[in-house]
Amino acid sequence: MAKMKKTEYKLKKEQIKSTISSKLRRYYGKTVETATPDQLYKACAITVRDEIMEEWAKSRELLENGHKKELYYLSFEFLMGRALGNNIMNIMQTDLYREALDELGIDLSAIEDVENDAGLGNGGLGRLAACFLDSLSTLELPAFGCGIRYEYGLFKQKIVDGYQIEMPDPWLEDGNVWEIERPEDSVEVHYNGSVEEYFEDGRMKFRHVGYNTVIAEPYDMPISGYDSKLVNTLRLWRARSPQIINMNEFNRGDYAMAVKDKELAEVVSQILYPEDNHYEGKMLRLKQQYFFVSATIQWILSKQKRRGHGLWELPKYVQIHINDTHPTIAIPEMMRILMDDEGFGWDEAWDIVQKIFAYTNHTIMTEALEKWPMSMVEGLLPRVSMIIKEIDRRQRENLYNRFGNDIGKIEYMAVISNGNVNMANLCLTACHSINGVAALHTDILKNETFRDYHILSPEKFKNVTNGVTPRRWLLKANPKLAGIITETIGDGWIKNAQNLEKLEKFAEDSAFRDKFAEIKQENKVKLAEYIKEHNGIIVDPSSLFDVQIKRLHEYKRQLMKAMHIVYRYKMITENPSQASMLPETFIFGAKAAPGYHTAKLIIKLINNIANVVNNDPRTKDILKVVFIENYSVSIAEKIVAAANLSEQISTASKEASGTGNMKLMLNGALTIGTLDGANVEIAERVGLDNIYIFGLTSQEVLNIYASGHSGSAEVYSQNMVVKSIVDSFIDGTFTPDNQNLFQEIYHSLVFGHGFADPYLLLRDFESYLDAGHRMAKDFQTPDVWNKKAIINVSKAGYFSSDRSILDYNNTIWGLEKI
Numbered sequence: 001m002a003k004m005k006k007t008e009y010k011l012k013k014e015q016i017k018s019t020i021s022s023k024l025r026r027y028y029g030k031t032v033e034t035a036t037p038d039q040l041y042k043a044c045a046i047t048v049r050d051e052i053m054e055e056w057a058k059s060r061e062l063l064e065n066g067h068k069k070e071l072y073y074l075s076f077e078f079l080m081g082r083a084l085g086n087n088i089m090n091i092m093q094t095d096l097y098r099e100a101l102d103e104l105g106i107d108l109s110a111i112e113d114v115e116n117d118a119g120l121g122n123g124g125l126g127r128l129a130a131c132f133l134d135s136l137s138t139l140e141l142p143a144f145g146c147g148i149r150y151e152y153g154l155f156k157q158k159i160v161d162g163y164q165i166e167m168p169d170p171w172l173e174d175g176n177v178w179e180i181e182r183p184e185d186s187v188e189v190h191y192n193g194s195v196e197e198y199f200e201d202g203r204m205k206f207r208h209v210g211y212n213t214v215i216a217e218p219y220d221m222p223i224s225g226y227d228s229k230l231v232n233t234l235r236l237w238r239a240r241s242p243q244i245i246n247m248n249e250f251n252r253g254d255y256a257m258a259v260k261d262k263e264l265a266e267v268v269s270q271i272l273y274p275e276d277n278h279y280e281g282k283m284l285r286l287k288q289q290y291f292f293v294s295a296t297i298q299w300i301l302s303k304q305k306r307r308g309h310g311l312w313e314l315p316k317y318v319q320i321h322i323n324d325t326h327p328t329i330a331i332p333e334m335m336r337i338l339m340d341d342e343g344f345g346w347d348e349a350w351d352i353v354q355k356i357f358a359y360t361n362h363t364i365m366t367e368a369l370e371k372w373p374m375s376m377v378e379g380l381l382p383r384v385s386m387i388i389k390e391i392d393r394r395q396r397e398n399l400y401n402r403f404g405n406d407i408g409k410i411e412y413m414a415v416i417s418n419g420n421v422n423m424a425n426l427c428l429t430a431c432h433s434i435n436g437v438a439a440l441h442t443d444i445l446k447n448e449t450f451r452d453y454h455i456l457s458p459e460k461f462k463n464v465t466n467g468v469t470p471r472r473w474l475l476k477a478n479p480k481l482a483g484i485i486t487e488t489i490g491d492g493w494i495k496n497a498q499n500l501e502k503l504e505k506f507a508e509d510s511a512f513r514d515k516f517a518e519i520k521q522e523n524k525v526k527l528a529e530y531i532k533e534h535n536g537i538i539v540d541p542s543s544l545f546d547v548q549i550k551r552l553h554e555y556k557r558q559l560m561k562a563m564h565i566v567y568r569y570k571m572i573t574e575n576p577s578q579a580s581m582l583p584e585t586f587i588f589g590a591k592a593a594p595g596y597h598t599a600k601l602i603i604k605l606i607n608n609i610a611n612v613v614n615n616d617p618r619t620k621d622i623l624k625v626v627f628i629e630n631y632s633v634s635i636a637e638k639i640v641a642a643a644n645l646s647e648q649i650s651t652a653s654k655e656a657s658g659t660g661n662m663k664l665m666l667n668g669a670l671t672i673g674t675l676d677g678a679n680v681e682i683a684e685r686v687g688l689d690n691i692y693i694f695g696l697t698s699q700e701v702l703n704i705y706a707s708g709h710s711g712s713a714e715v716y717s718q719n720m721v722v723k724s725i726v727d728s729f730i731d732g733t734f735t736p737d738n739q740n741l742f743q744e745i746y747h748s749l750v751f752g753h754g755f756a757d758p759y760l761l762l763r764d765f766e767s768y769l770d771a772g773h774r775m776a777k778d779f780q781t782p783d784v785w786n787k788k789a790i791i792n793v794s795k796a797g798y799f800s801s802d803r804s805i806l807d808y809n810n811t812i813w814g815l816e817k818i
């Protein structure tokens, strides 16, 4: 029986067909037969967009008159991926569109592949923001994503001779049908200049003068939810020059000078910084941060006024969430506007700020913590910097009252210290809520990273474990698996993922297991085709697909996976009678930050290992190593459905949560992993029989760091297996023409800079092998394996971003469903 829909998306198949053909005629003067794939994509996308627009307009109207609290989710990154297929799914018309297009002779998935990914993010944090928007709309909670409309998304990765090459990502080049320009909401953002004091109504006031102006112009994208009446908005700001060109220069004939200022203003929204988990104090980055938060705060306040609410009532109507510290200057910016433009006193303004701002921390890596040089902030944002100083002065007073004359502690907790603004401390001072993204991570924040702040205000600390949207990551990425799940337990899981629990008992049902296995196999065949086409490598779809997909970072330990591959290679070639002959395909997807030398060298090493292993007649029919180029949201969608094994092998304590672990689990991959981030909670839910846990615990890791000695050099000299693997990096096995190529990888593992092997690969390696053996044994008994895989799917419901959003809402935001 067809499901009753809440929404009024109502085009019938014939209408879809005629609408698409008529759009092709009217916009492009083409017919279905003569249109290019890009034109077909656009005609179809505009048809879908028109349907969503109707609901968007209604949603807007509802919010305008609804007097409800709204969430503003401020994020430097939104890693949205593609919209067409996702939107068709959300209006519940995938079958209808597929049939309609079929009848026009068009393949829906082929035209979906025409769309450029909106790759406006680096990795976990950016993709989390995108999953959260999906859940907010699906749960019908009113929210706005606010960020930057980067002209270029995260670089495109090419692999040339095994090396990563970065190419620009001009994702807007062919136009973007999903965005609507809103010039009427443009605002000015002011930089540099100075501050003047003056007296008014017997009070000292401040005025920012002599500034440079950049115009912030918003572009809105509709965020549909699954079978939801509410269409939320992602508002991305674009930088524009206040002048078209400089007419004086133009009239003098100096055309280059005439456009120079314009270009300078517009670079602000040109590029996304490609560093992930690594902070560098670049002026342009600070400009970008201030740019989008200033525009957003101005917009929030003007809306509040337009709706006739008093600004003192802001906490009743507004929550502002800060996605890591990147948007933190929103805090002093809000203070500035309330005081300088709206006449609030410090205490009243501070009271409002403390009630509306909440902060999520996403990493404890010290090199990722933002500390802006005060001199830079003073020059770029003279008035904002005064306010930060005052926040610091008052907070130091509080800290002194609480901790007495413990100068060290006060310096450590202060907003400004050693001439830097510590953005996390600013958040901890101003926000009413601070949360980590997995239980273990929150514990580390409380007990280590923010220990003293936790002592100061324990009530502010919360945990909200991350989640991923089951719509994009199961229903869309793996329609066949989604299909048998719905057949078996009904479709309730789509909006209430906890329903997946109902699958648990079908792990015992051999007919279900067979169907499950068959689908995994079909998905693997499809990925094998993709690999053949893109890498020219033939992989065996019945081999174990062992997947590590994530940013390339030393703490994520792709190098340890590489060591495991070398282990298997050496066993088969040197000791075949003892070696496991399990056919295995090792699949990597990872981008390295362009300036992260070691990460890029690890990519080269993996590719060199691939070359040897894939071509050695002794191993080529057993092992294959594949590095998939340009890992991105849409490529992740292709990989997760086909994975058997999910590598989550970070050094314990380092991975705040991980979300790839959740996507892979949801698709029936088993996890091999450390007790890090959300792996801990995954293990708790599936039970230790259904996951391969290994390695040092986070406490053990922290103890090793505290001892100042990794013990890895000892492992290297005593463990002959480990030694021979590490030596293979420098003995020419994988470096036909340059034996020194991987010298520094070797050096870091065996000597390090005062601390050998800082990510403890050698300490964990034995235990990793051991877990690998347990895993391989299970994989060879399909019944055992498939049972475990199904149990993993059945326990993945907790890791839905819907649950995360409900947690945020219940403990932090307090929004009402529309």
Ligand code: 26W
Residues within 6 Å of the ligand: 122, 123, 124, 125, 126, 128, 275, 276, 277, 278, 279, 280, 324, 362, 363, 368, 369, 370, 437, 466, 655, 656, 657, 658, 659, 677
């Ligand atoms: C200033 C440079 C910089 C850039 C990005 C610092 C930090 C970041 C991000 C916070 C890094 C990030 O994406 N962290 C990831 O966030 C995910 C979502 O919460 C977690 O699942 C990952 O474990 C965490 O690494």
